[in-house]
Amino acid sequence: MEIRIDSRKKIAFPRFSHYNYAIRYIVEQGIGASYVLLPPPTKKTTELGSRYSPDYACAPFKHTLGSLIEALEAGADVLVETGGLCRLDYYGALQKEIIRELGYRCEFVNLAEYMGGKKSAWLKLAKSLSPKLKPTQLTTGVYEGVKMAQFMDEIEEIYYRDAAFEAEKGRFDKIYRQYLMKMQNAENWHEIREGYQEAKSAFHDVKLKTPENPVRIGVVGEYFTAMDPYSNLFLQEKLVRLGASVSRFLNVTNCHFRAKESVLRPRVREYAQYNMGATTTWTLNAALDYAKQGYDGIVHVKSFGCTPEMDAIPILQNISRDYHIPVLYLSYDMQESDTGLDTRLEAFYDMLERKKKVLR
Structure with missing residues (x-):
């Protein structure tokens, strides 16, 4: 043999x-x-x-x-x-x-x-x-791989937006995990596209019990820590379990294929006239958008000692003051216990929920 x-x-x-x-x-x-x-x-x-x-x-x-x-x-x-x-x-x-x-x-x-x-x-x-x-092989593979990343970003966005309101608990998580497993094993464009279409259709078919005025939370901050669930101790999952609709502008699609510094910079000119480096432009734009769209709160995520995001904090405080939107600041290093994080998130969510009731 x-x-x-x-x-x-x-x-x-x-x-x-x-x-x-x-x-x-x-x-x-x-x-x-x-x-x-x-x-x-x-x-x-x-x-x-x-x-x-x-x-x-x-x-x-x-x-x-x-x-x-x-x-x-x-x-x-x-x-x-x-x-x-x-x-x-x-x-x-x-x-x-x-x-x-x-x-x-x-x-x-x-x-x-x-x-x-x-x-x-x-x-x-x-x-x-x-x-x-072969160059054609490389071009095709890169294109299809990039499309996979964009599809995953879209599916993830739907998941965190609606998962808290599913009528049958666990349906969203099951669909999302199955989709990621298919992407882990995908070997051609047909499997990438089919997996995306199936997941999107399955999410659409899930019955939702969305409150009339749900708590909406936007996540901003440092690129890697905000996007990587293990690094932020599964922050967005925790917010979903508390009952929030969660949005995070930072993903590969938005940061690398849609958002341009030349377009985003003028939008935050009243708060920051200069580029302070790294992801601060994305952070400030996303926070300002969440504030203008009537989100209930913002969570700012950064790794410990991240200078650009530290510089963004005073500006986030100004946005918080002007739009009356609370901001929770989280700094991560290599901690493994999430007990303290759970307590802070629960208190933050309860505060937002009480505020909504008072303003009704």
Whole structure:
């Protein structure tokens, strides 16, 4: 019997919410390499990231470093790290040095080095990972992977908007989990599109018992922590269980394909005349939109020591004052207990609910 050995490079990317499914698709279908899809993070992930990180590093650095080390232990031979809009842009180089010092031998691709570069450089990178790659294959794989990410963002938006009001408890969660499982295993465009259409139709068919005036909460803040459920201790799930309709502007679709700095900056000119870096423009725009749309409260999420989001807090306080909308400020590092978070969220939700009753 002939034994076939998979000679493809095994590529890994740090865990980041559900987006690893789209990244897996791009790597396997677009590049033609193998992707190391890690299971959900555990206590070990956070311990690894914290143990080998500098004291000044933010929580996203620690989370991603822990993921990369676990990926190497799972057999990855190529690690890919992306750049950021803040000091995270330099973290790929630092993580590479840490991994080298730990004794791991692997290829390390820092996408920060390619940002703003020519398409030919990206194609050269892809071919270095898969020498037999065809450009049309890459183009198709990237397009379909990006569409998967956009579809997942849309399905997630519906889920957090309506899940609190389902007549039959657990229906929304079941549909959402089944959809994510299909995206985790999708191998072609038909499966991506079919999974999206089925989930959207299933959500539409769920009977809702939506209150006449439900509590609506908007989530803003630092890019990674606000989007990654494990990093924010499943903040949005907790708000849904309390009975809130939850919205979060920050996702890959809005931040990278819709929102442009040149358009968003003038909209918050009365509160901030300059770009303060990283995700602050998105944070302030989303908060202002939530305030103008009559949302009941805003939750601001950041990693501990995130300078741009710290700078945004005084402006959020001004928006809160002008529109009479309460803001709850949450700062995360690598804490694993969510008892304190539960208490704060319950108090915040109860306060918003009482305020609505008084104003009726």
